[in-house]
Amino acid sequence: MDHQYFHCPVPASPAAQARVPVLQKIDLITVSLPFVKPFATSVHSWAVKEALLLRLESEGVVGWAECVADPDPFYASETTHTVRHVFKDFLLPMLTPGQTIGALLQRWSPVRGHGMAKAMVENALLDLIARQQGRSLHELLGLPTRRIQSGISLGIQDSIPALLDAVAEAMSRPYHRVKLKIMQGKDVEWIGAVRAAYPQLALMADANGDYRLEHAPLLRELDAFQLTMIEQPLSYSDIVQHAALQRELRTPLCLDESIHDLDDARSALALHACRVVNIKQGRVGGMIESLRIAALCQRAGIDVWSGGMDETGIGRAFNLQLQAAPGFTLPGDTSETARYFSEDIVDPPVVLADDGFIDMPGGAGIGVAVQEDRVDRYTLQREHIR
Ligand SMILES: [Mg+2]
Known part of the structure; x- marks a missing residue:
């Protein structure tokens, strides 16, 4: 075993220093979009994309995230239901305006697992903060602009x-x-x-x-x-x-x-x-x-x-x-x-x-503009949390 990898330091992202804004509105929105064709893995086949979206609003600026959990546990153990529960009952109560994103992630560390729920909240906060600052998310993360390979x-x-x-x-x-x-x-x-x-x-x-x-x-x-x-x-x-x-x-x-x-x-x-x-x-x-x-x-x-x-x-x-x-x-x-x-x-x-x-x-x-009229059209459920 190569023990060096247990001790190898990794740099902190500059985005960890960004601060959580005051959130006037928080919405969880479940959308269902039909796939052009069903998508099958060795485990399951999906005909529609049912996704849980998080919409955060602060002083007129809106940040978005899409949770990658499915409504079922056929890719991962987290589901859209577990994400809703962990978000409302644990992650959101630990979120305080003014704390840094790095401090928030640390505050969440007693919550074991639930990476999909944590990513949803982190993503929406980072999108919101970057939009408030009028710059791209990759710039906030300290990354260069580059063209991306496709697959x-x-x-x-x-x-x-x-x-x-x-x-x-x-x-x-x-x-x-x-x-x-x-x-x-x-x-x-x-x-x-x-x-x-x-x-x-x-x-x-x-x-x-x-x-x-x-x-x-x-x-x-x-x-x-x-x-x-x-x-x-x-x-x-x-x-x-x-x-x-x-x-x-x-x-x-x-x-x-x-x-x-x-x-x-x-x-x-x-x-x-x-x-x-x-x-x-x-x-x-x-x-x-x-x-x-x-x-x-x-x-x-x-x-x-x-x-x-x-x-x-x-x-x-x-x-x-x-x-x-x-x-x-x-x-x-x-x-x-x-x-x-x-x-x-x-x-x-x-x-x-x-x-x-x-x-x-x-x-x-x-970098993309969320079209709220289309979000509304595909919405199965909207929960207004704040
Ligand atoms: Mg894979």
Whole structure:
């Protein structure tokens, strides 16, 4: 084990010094947007995006966040219901105007887990503060402006021909990489068919925890296809067995579900459990914790990228702002809005440039304008908390 990763210091974000504004209005809004096509992993298939939004208002300025929790526990244990409970009963009572964001995150430390709930509040506060200051969120976080690499994630398909069709459709846009969801029975032959059709394509696979260590010989067959990585092949909570599997595979492993915070990343690096980390800011407690994980990985020479949760334009915009950080070396899951929704709740939508890059939206805060009339149209429930 490499103990150095337990002691490796990570820099504090300048955004931790920003102060919580006085909040006149606080609303939790549940929206439901139909997906253009259902999205399936090895665990579950989703036909609509049901998202919990947080709207904060301070002296006429509005900050937004989108919680990445689903209404179900089929990706993570947090759900929109647990987030509502933890937000109202624990996180919000600890929030005091004038305290720094860093002090607030520290104040929340007795609340174990619930990174999605914490990220929702942190995100909305940072968007609000950046908008009040008339600057972009990545500027508030001390990050440069840069163009962002794009990637697309294709859900589990019904057949190999359907998968090849889905890849062909994805390749009609200049994405920098394609990710294929895999599961037991839809793996080696399926990836092999795509690799045969696209020998040069930057390709990776995501199993969402569908395999066990005893499947190592089968997973080793994927070494033949020059995948950039295999993401989360083993259990959603495991690190140690991934270390054992990584020793048996040539293909780099990437951890997603297993990384909940900086400490998990330290453990994964110390055990050599992966060579890549997928940072989902909406799951690991927010932008500031994500930047700490990215800084650790950068020092360790481990690539990181920004994973998606099929977010609406609000969550998608946070992921873009995060990827301004230099540690995000690989294309993430950020793809064009039109692939997911015929109508989104923000403007402008995410669109790829001719070279496949995404230009950072230029507005203050997360850079996009939330269209409240569209939010209203897709609202299932609005809870006015203050
Ligand atoms: Mg994943």
